[in-house]
Amino acid sequence: MSYEPVDVLIIGAGAAGAAIAWSLVETRMRILCLEQGPHVHDKDYPSRNQDYELSRYGDFSCDPNVRKLPQDYPINSADSEITPVNFNAVGGSTVNFLGHWPRMHPSDFRARSLDGVADDWPVDYATLAPFYDMNDRITGVSGLGGNPAYPDYKPPLPPIPIDKLGQTLARGFNALGWHWWPSDVAILSQDYDGRTKCVNAGTCDLGCAAGAKGGTNFTYWPILENAGVELKTGCRVREILVDEDTGFATGVLYHGPDGQVHEQKAEMVIVACNGVGTPRLLLNSKSKLFPDGLANRSSQVGRNLMFHPLTGVTGIFDEPMEGFKGPMACSILSQEFYESDPNRDFVRGYGLHSGRYTTPMTYALGGYGVDDPIAWGREHREKFDDLYPYSAGLTVVTEDLPEEKNTVTLDPDLTDSDGIPAPKIDYTVGDNTWKMIAHGEAGAEKALIAAGAKRIVGKGGDKVWWRAGWHQMGTCRMGSDPERSVVNGWGRTHDVKNLFIVDGSIFVTSGAVNPTSTIQALALFIGDSIKNNIANLFD
Amino acid sequence: MTNNREHWSEDERVLLVAILDQLIPANEEKKIPSAGDPGTALYLAGIAAGDDQIGTLFARGLKRAAELSNTTGGAFVSLNNSEQIAVIRQLEEAEPAFFEALLRHTYMAYYSRPDIRALLGLLAKPTQPDGYDVPSETPEFMAELTAPVRRRGQVYRAC
Numbered sequence: 001m002s003y004e005p006v007d008v009l010i011i012g013a014g015a016a017g018a019a020i021a022w023s024l025v026e027t028r029m030r031i032l033c034l035e036q037g038p039h040v041h042d043k044d045y046p047s048r049n050q051d052y053e054l055s056r057y058g059d060f061s062c063d064p065n066v067r068k069l070p071q072d073y074p075i076n077s078a079d080s081e082i083t084p085v086n087f088n089a090v091g092g093s094t095v096n097f098l099g100h101w102p103r104m105h106p107s108d109f110r111a112r113s114l115d116g117v118a119d120d121w122p123v124d125y126a127t128l129a130p131f132y133d134m135n136d137r138i139t140g141v142s143g144l145g146g147n148p149a150y151p152d153y154k155p156p157l158p159p160i161p162i163d164k165l166g167q168t169l170a171r172g173f174n175a176l177g178w179h180w181w182p183s184d185v186a187i188l189s190q191d192y193d194g195r196t197k198c199v200n201a202g203t204c205d206l207g208c209a210a211g212a213k214g215g216t217n218f219t220y221w222p223i224l225e226n227a228g229v230e231l232k233t234g235c236r237v238r239e240i241l242v243d244e245d246t247g248f249a250t251g252v253l254y255h256g257p258d259g260q261v262h263e264q265k266a267e268m269v270i271v272a273c274n275g276v277g278t279p280r281l282l283l284n285s286k287s288k289l290f291p292d293g294l295a296n297r298s299s300q301v302g303r304n305l306m307f308h309p310l311t312g313v314t315g316i317f318d319e320p321m322e323g324f325k326g327p328m329a330c331s332i333l334s335q336e337f338y339e340s341d342p343n344r345d346f347v348r349g350y351g352l353h354s355g356r357y358t359t360p361m362t363y364a365l366g367g368y369g370v371d372d373p374i375a376w377g378r379e380h381r382e383k384f385d386d387l388y389p390y391s392a393g394l395t396v397v398t399e400d401l402p403e404e405k406n407t408v409t410l411d412p413d414l415t416d417s418d419g420i421p422a423p424k425i426d427y428t429v430g431d432n433t434w435k436m437i438a439h440g441e442a443g444a445e446k447a448l449i450a451a452g453a454k455r456i457v458g459k460g461g462d463k464v465w466w467r468a469g470w471h472q473m474g475t476c477r478m479g480s481d482p483e484r485s486v487v488n489g490w491g492r493t494h495d496v497k498n499l500f501i502v503d504g505s506i507f508v509t510s511g512a513v514n515p516t517s518t519i520q521a522l523a524l525f526i527g528d529s530i531k532n533n534i535a536n537l538f539d
Numbered sequence: 540m541t542n543n544r545e546h547w548s549e550d551e552r553v554l555l556v557a558i559l560d561q562l563i564p565a566n567e568e569k570k571i572p573s574a575g576d577p578g579t580a581l582y583l584a585g586i587a588a589g590d591d592q593i594g595t596l597f598a599r600g601l602k603r604a605a606e607l608s609n610t611t612g613g614a615f616v617s618l619n620n621s622e623q624i625a626v627i628r629q630l631e632e633a634e635p636a637f638f639e640a641l642l643r644h645t646y647m648a649y650y651s652r653p654d655i656r657a658l659l660g661l662l663a664k665p666t667q668p669d670g671y672d673v674p675s676e677t678p679e680f681m682a683e684l685t686a687p688v689r690r691r692g693q694v695y696r697a698c
């Protein structure tokens with residue numbers, strides 16, 4: 001079936017799709033969003049079930065290859081050192097994300113000018129700052145103003161408790177004279193905007209049944225649906241169509257919940273399918289005009305894939321740290337080693353993140369993001385009796401540099417349940433990153449000891465965490481040169497004038513912070529640019 | 540499909556429970572039970588009954604465990620502690636796929652039990668809707684704790 005054209009067609013109802021829809025709603029254009037996943041109601045979140053931890057290894061796993069739900073697409077990661085993880089539903093990966101909300105630094109947008117690596121972004125921090133603020137207000141962000149690692153800004157809500165674990169580590173950083181700060185979080189420290197505050201349940205990845213975590217299913221989507229934005233779930237876009245004469249996108253073909261293929265026409269198409277889903281869709285949209293995939297004249301679609309390779313170091317303290325209480329990834333963040341330093345053997349930097357600790361089953365199975373069960377027998381007992389309660393950790397989260405060889409391509413054999421080719425990932429961790437990891441592990445150890453740790457255990461060794469491809473960036477990067485980038489400085493593809501991309505795939509560099517705050521600020525900025533250029537948008 | 544409870548013969552069940560006792564031993568002092576309780580074995584029976592591949596893997600693994608203990612000196616339950624541990628180590632070598640699945644599912648079964656969670660200090664009930672009571676730090680306390688960081692001043696590159 002073919003549907004009448006809408007003004008704006010957004011593909012993907014996650015973090016980015018919701019933010020751009022919000023920005024465009026005031027234009028009164030007819031906006032439709034197609035989302036392959038369903039609405040997942042908070043009453044169905046596993047954190048309300050007695051055996052909640054089991055679902056982390058079943059249908060609420062962050063890994064689509066484990067979940068294998070009808071709305072998921074498989075990902076071939078056999079040739080990657082990290083596997084991408086996500087969630088496919090209204091809210092996208094913000095349904096199971098952990099709500100850590102740091103911004104990028106001004107220097108992240110200037111890696112080429114400052115450090116001679118990668119490329120500069122065509123936008124800068126100052127341009128994005130008002131959009132960060134706007135997004136923080138809509139999302140309900142908690143944190144402490146005055147962080148000396150950033151130009152001045154103040155989150156709308158006070159910080160969440162950092163608790164004993166955060167306080168202990170903070171004292172360690174203070175003893176060394178190192179930077180740390182309570183984490184900015186997309187988690188409510190107070191009731192806000194009709195939503196209730198965080199209850200410190202500690203299982204943020206299993207969906208926040210309290211609604212305290214700023215998933216767009218709780219923040220943007222209720223506003224958008226009230227405002228008349230149409231959201232069709234269970235609709236998986238197979239291909240974006242182009243007019244062979246004009247070179248404009250005309251709409252999409254999608255598989256509907258009825259199992260049939262439909263055509264939806266549109267004046268403007270906006271892709272928001274995350275850093276793996278977006279290049280996958282473009283590469284699958286081949287035509288006479290674009291035989292190598294849509295908007296891919298630069299051959300950059302699917303290249304420069306960046307994650308944030310990470311590892312963890314654990315310290316054992318004298319007192320119980322109660323790391324299972326509180327938002328699981330958020331307590332304090334040290335950016336002592338974030339900026340480049342010519343005295344180090346690597347460029348750019350990393351953060352030392354203190355989440356909380358973890359729940360018993362996940363500890364027994366090796367930790368979040370790791371598949372490496374702990375020992376059985378007496379050693380098992382000792383770990384649970386003498387280490388687990390007294391553990392506090394630091395995660396070394398590194399900046400990944402863009403490299404063309406790290407790619408998302410289409411798998412020749414593997415498909416999703418609609419027969420659409422699955423993405424294949426080819427990815428290796430770069431030398432610069434390995435040096436950062438070594439430096440970070442030593443730094444984390446020092447900080448933990450300064451905080452009072454009696455023993456250090458659980459250093460990552462020669463591997464990064466496997467199931468930790470939470471952040472997927474770079475695969476349709478921004479730039480002013482159409483030969484070397486896919487979208488321009490405000491998200492419009494160089495090759496197709498009515499096609500926009502708004503998710504992390506347009507990142508030029510990755511920074512060393514969780515990306516969603518920046519993804520959404522960028523989506524709001526792109527929405528604003530569309531509005532400002534509306535008279536000659538497609539020229 | 541076989542009923543969970545009847546999935547294994549009595550001999551298999553007794554053997555499995557004794558192996559589970561070794562995989563996660565009890566802590567008598569803290570009154571934390573071992574994994575060799577009926578709940579864990581029943582969960583494993585459910586897994587084995589619900590998936591033919593795992594069912595076959597488990598049947599083969601348990602058969603091998605019985606053979607290895609017979610070679611060591613008799614039924615697994617009749618062996619002394621160090622002999623049992625030695626048999627499990629041999630089993631780990633001889634049947635790695637079975638052992639990996641057994642260990643993983645044992646950990647999942649055991650730690651999904653509310654009573655075990657409570658003994659480790661967590662809520663026995665689901666984490667939502669009540670969660671944990673964690674007091675917020677006061678603004679004064681945070682001001683004091685962050686004072687050294689603020690004193691040092693800007694740590695980002697302005698550009």
Ligand SMILES: Cc1cc2nc3c(=O)[nH]c(=O)nc-3n(C[C@H](O)[C@H](O)[C@H](O)COP(=O)(O)OP(=O)(O)OC[C@H]3O[C@@H](n4cnc5c(N)ncnc54)[C@H](O)[C@@H]3O)c2cc1C
Pocket residue numbers: 011012013014015016017034035036037062085086087088089090091092093094096097098099100101205235236237238272273274275277278281329470471472503504514515516517519
């Ligand atoms: C476990 C986990 C923890 C995380 N923790 C953090 C954190 O603490 N802080 C942080 O900043 N980030 C975190 N992230 C990352 C964060 O979730 C993502 O950066 C963010 O959601 C990306 O936004 P997006 O809109 O690009 O993609 P998503 O939010 O993933 O949304 C994309 C949507 O597009 C849909 N889609 C894809 N392809 C199609 C198609 N062909 N047709 C129709 N629909 C399609 C998907 O179903 C999905 O709903 C985490 C992620 C995970 C998985």
Ligand code: SF4
Pocket residue numbers: 099187197198199200201202203204205207208209210211212213326327328670
């Ligand atoms: S810790 Fe807070 S944010 Fe996380 S799931 Fe619980 S209530 Fe939600």
